[in-house]
Amino acid sequence: MFVRNGTSVLKKVLTCAPTYLDEAAPINEISKKYQGQHLDKGKLLDEYQQLLDAYAKADIQVEQLTPQPSMTNSVFARDFGGCVREGYILGNFKEPLRYSEHSEYEEKMKQLGIPKLFEVKKGLFEGGDFAFLRENIIAVGIIERTNMEGFAELREGLEPLGYELYPVPADSRYLHLDMCFNLVDDNLAVAYEEGLPTAFKVLLKKLGIEIIKVPEEAIFNHGCNLESLGNHRVLSLKQNKDVNKALREHGMDVIELDITETLKAGGGPHCMTFPLKRV
Template identity: 60%
Template structure:
């Protein structure tokens, strides 16, 4: 088994260093920093803090080496999604990220993790891949996953017993993990008013409690958290209100001193591709 769901105990992840990362104007956050050179030394320190946090939490880390021809590969989440049987290889919308497709595919092959499906006609990025339950997956459709890509994922996973639902979102939210994340079995952090009514009804049916954040928190990575299992979650040190709410819900919050990497448009969840969870 590779990945059972989105919130059980995380055992192994795939990461990539931000050595060549810049704030390319490809999302609402990075546009604000496009004329700024990101501090490479600071980003290296921040990346180390993420790796150290995983090791302290007992999570094994694998790495795809950095490459100047794929500067955004630090956001490892986006090349696909992982389930019990193996992984789904996505298809990037932007040309500047296409090399990640091939290099992550080779990395997964080198680790012996099978590719059980590949999106070839539509667009699908892993930031839109969200487990709600062990056999229930939500696919966000904002800026980087389209209806054709979502349908390809749905058809590929149905034969393994998964139900896959599509969740239309505002284009500016980029990926679903920027505006919604399940952090424990029955707890999610989200901008609630930004979710479609049908999805809200499903969350209520599943008895998922909501930590609601304002819309501007999306662009500050207030929702971009990584569940570690056992009521533990990685968050940003600057997410004061969210972290306090998580603590009130009984979560163990591990705060990360990450600010510079965020300027390119991704946070802890974006940086993490889960390889083993369960």
């Protein structure tokens, strides 16, 4: 078994250092604000090390993809696909900037001995839109980088394995589902509720999932881009003061990362982490 759900104990992850992330490419609403600005390489590497240190302290094994000059945004490892109990699904990037990551991540997963269940080829699918709600229930964002054609391929490949998939359309400015919604504990999520479709909110209520609500501007400050470690632990950003306070009030152990430079490229801790094993 590889990844059982989105909130059980995280044991192993795949990441990639931001070695070649020199500037924020204008490929999402956040990075557009920093277009043309060179990023501080020292800060980027320090922030990545913070993530590695947090995982080491939590006894989570880290596998690393070797950075390549052609893969400037590969630090956002989440996006190449999705991982379930039986293996992984290889996605299909929308932005040409990320095309070269496809084969590199595929080869790395082969080296790690994780089987590829299938590949999304006709439509678009990126891992930031892939969210477990329960062990057999998966939400898929239909926002900016995943489309309904990609969703149809996911459903065709995963339903025979016993999974239920639900599309979650939202404003394209939100980029990925993990920017506006994230499950942080079995029955607790952080989300911009007003930006989620009614059918999805009905599903969350049916499943008994409580939402810590954030304003829309929190999306663009990575207020929802959190990584559940299991056992009521969550990685968040130091700047997420209100979110972190609310999480602690709900009994969560919040591990704060002082990450700011990496965010300028459009992703946070959840984007930087591809889960390989949750038990």
